[in-house]
Amino acid sequence: MSEDVFLRDLWYLGARSATLKSGAIRREMLLGEPVLIGRTAAGGAFAVRDICPHRGVPLSSGKIMPDGTVECPYHGWRFRTDGVCSHIPSLVPGQDMDPAKIRVRSYPVHERDGLIWVYMPAPGRENAPPRSEAPEVPLKGAKPRWVESQTFHCGIDHAVIGLMDPAHAPFVHGRWWWRVPIREKAKNYAPLQNGFMITRHKPSKQAYKILGGDVTTEITFELPSTRFENISGTIAGKRLAVIGLTVCTPRDAETTEVTQVFFWPAWLGFIKPFFMALGPTFLGDDRRMVELQRQGLKFNPALMLIQDADMPAIWYHRLKKAWSESVAAGVPFVNPVQERTLRWRS
Ligand code: FES
Numbered sequence: 001m002s003e004d005v006f007l008r009d010l011w012y013l014g015a016r017s018a019t020l021k022s023g024a025i026r027r028e029m030l031l032g033e034p035v036l037i038g039r040t041a042a043g044g045a046f047a048v049r050d051i052c053p054h055r056g057v058p059l060s061s062g063k064i065m066p067d068g069t070v071e072c073p074y075h076g077w078r079f080r081t082d083g084v085c086s087h088i089p090s091l092v093p094g095q096d097m098d099p100a101k102i103r104v105r106s107y108p109v110h111e112r113d114g115l116i117w118v119y120m121p122a123p124g125r126e127n128a129p130p131r132s133e134a135p136e137v138p139l140k141g142a143k144p145r146w147v148e149s150q151t152f153h154c155g156i157d158h159a160v161i162g163l164m165d166p167a168h169a170p171f172v173h174g175r176w177w178w179r180v181p182i183r184e185k186a187k188n189y190a191p192l193q194n195g196f197m198i199t200r201h202k203p204s205k206q207a208y209k210i211l212g213g214d215v216t217t218e219i220t221f222e223l224p225s226t227r228f229e230n231i232s233g234t235i236a237g238k239r240l241a242v243i244g245l246t247v248c249t250p251r252d253a254e255t256t257e258v259t260q261v262f263f264w265p266a267w268l269g270f271i272k273p274f275f276m277a278l279g280p281t282f283l284g285d286d287r288r289m290v291e292l293q294r295q296g297l298k299f300n301p302a303l304m305l306i307q308d309a310d311m312p313a314i315w316y317h318r319l320k321k322a323w324s325e326s327v328a329a330g331v332p333f334v335n336p337v338q339e340r341t342l343r344w345r346s
Pocket residue numbers: 052053054055056057072073074075076077
């Protein structure tokens with residue numbers, strides 16, 4: 001196997017709650033590993049390695065039993081949601097073999113805000129508790145109101161950098177009904193626990209005006225790829241928040257699923273058509289650019305990171321490096337980002 005290109009000891013978006021019914025199991029590729037994601041009849045989501053330890057058949061092609069175990073379709077071995085084998089049908093009484101000594105790897109799962117987060121530990125730390133909490137949407141009783149998910153044919157780095165890149169918008173998303181004239185921007189960036197943020201500011205795009213005249217936004221980014229946009233505005237005299245989440249799930253080294261989810265209070269349902277109209281187009285714009293980029297990257301060219309417009313990308317690389325080193329050395333992570341104002345034209 002090639003060198004691991006993924007950040008470990010972090011939470012990744014494994015699935016959306018709404019796509020996983022009670023009693024369902026399915027295979028999801030996460031960081032190049034086959035993972036069975038399932039939900040018991042009792043409702044709990046779980047994740048185990050999708051390879052039967054007996055002869056390698058995907059457990060996701062078996063079925064979930066009434067007692068919540070997963071039964072392999074080949075010889076009927078059953079595994080609990082914590083990965084422990086609970087039953088081997090071929091054993092006869094007196095055969096000295098304890099199924100509980102066999103286990104398939106299980107992954108910590110945290111389901112919240114309609115999202116199923118899966119923790120991907122570093123090698124050797126499979127049994128250690130997660131280093132951090134799963135991401136939480138900063139909105140009480142958050143429910144996904146609008147979702148768009150697209151597969152990008154690129155590694156996670158180019159997907160992430162494309163999504164945090166401040167200079168491409170006028171060229172990639174520059175439609176007449178969205179465009180604002182290119183002008184100089186100055187935004188204040190500050191470090192966060194595992195990333196950085198653009199502090200609260202007035203957005204320049206007209207489209208934000210749908211949330212009133214005093215609309216402001218704050219954008220956070222944390223490893224491995226969790227970007228929250230926290231938009232605050234006033235409608236009919238009522239303060240409200242709309243939260244946009246963009247998160248990248250690396251399926252393998254060259255395939256990344258990019259998911260955008262918007263959360264807003266139930267009474268704000270009338271803004272949904274706006275997202276229906278714009279959302280797929282926007283993510284599609286970014287995806288198309290990645291397809292074009294692929295035509296160049298296959299020749300393995302040297303690339304450039306220039307000045308303030310590429311500073312978020314530079315920070316991303318520094319954060320990744322610092323994270324990998326802290327995981328490898330087993331020491332606390334120290335965030336290398338310093339507060340500063342970035343200036344660019346877009
Ligand atoms: S391969 Fe799964 S039980 Fe034999």
